């Protein structure tokens with residue numbers, strides 16, 4: 001977490017939960033294995049992303065994760081590996097994303113990992129757990145076997161702290177993703193719906209996490225969400241971005257002055273960024289360095305008309 005806790009420092013409590021798993025692996029000379037539930041599917045909102053397939057935003061994140069394993073390998077020769085537990089199939093029906101788009105995203109991500117030669121990364125999906133089952137049945141089996149009750153989650157969120165931050169973050173993303181031009185209802189109805197859906201997304205994520213814990217008990221758990229000190233997951237930031245909640249699948253990669261950041265597509269375009277195509281497909285944006293600060297959205301306070 002960027003505020004409070006152990007920002008920039010690592011205290012004994014931070015590492016307490018994970019030290020044993022690392023020591024166990026090292027004692028038997030095994031490679032250190034991480035599990036990262038992430039890379040679900042692109043946001044369905046065209047104001048945030050370039051399309052349904054992974055692009056340079058994902059590629060940069062994968063490069064970072066692979067290089068992290070290489071850095072571990074430099075000081076511990078058996079090395080490390082990250083199992084990317086792509087969770088699109090777990091909750092795409094709640095996000096209004098088709099199963100076909102999830103399949104396309106997963107395949108393209110696999111191709112990307114192969115093409116990059118990212119030998120420390122591998123992808124794992126719900127399809128590999130319930131082989132041959134229908135997609136809806138997979139989600140039902142996962143929920144039946146592993147999901148907590150919604151009321152249990154409500155209590156955690158009411159108690160504040162990290163669960164409340166998570167709930168707010170997910171509600172915010174759902175509002176952005178579902179308030180596209182196709183939505184015709186009122187804002188308050190959409191907010192109610194997103195709060196309801198956020199609980200269901202958290203419920204499915206927990207179910208997925210529980211299943212992964214059973215399947216990979218020796219692995220160290222990573223999370224793309226900011227984590228407070230002393231939790232069972234290590235929070236990991238996939239890209240250099242001012243908003244710790246912004247992920248490659250909710251944004252576009254923007255290169256400016258030789259550095260990359262993530263921005264929502266509409267923000268990048270508003271700031272004057274130009275799209276770049278690679279092999280005939282949209283890949284990322286380039287922004288002149290003097291325009292690098294994201295312009296606020298028109299409805300946000302502090303908006304100034306561009307000259």
Ligand SMILES: [Zn+2]
Nearest residue numbers: 006011014229
């Ligand atoms: Zn700490």
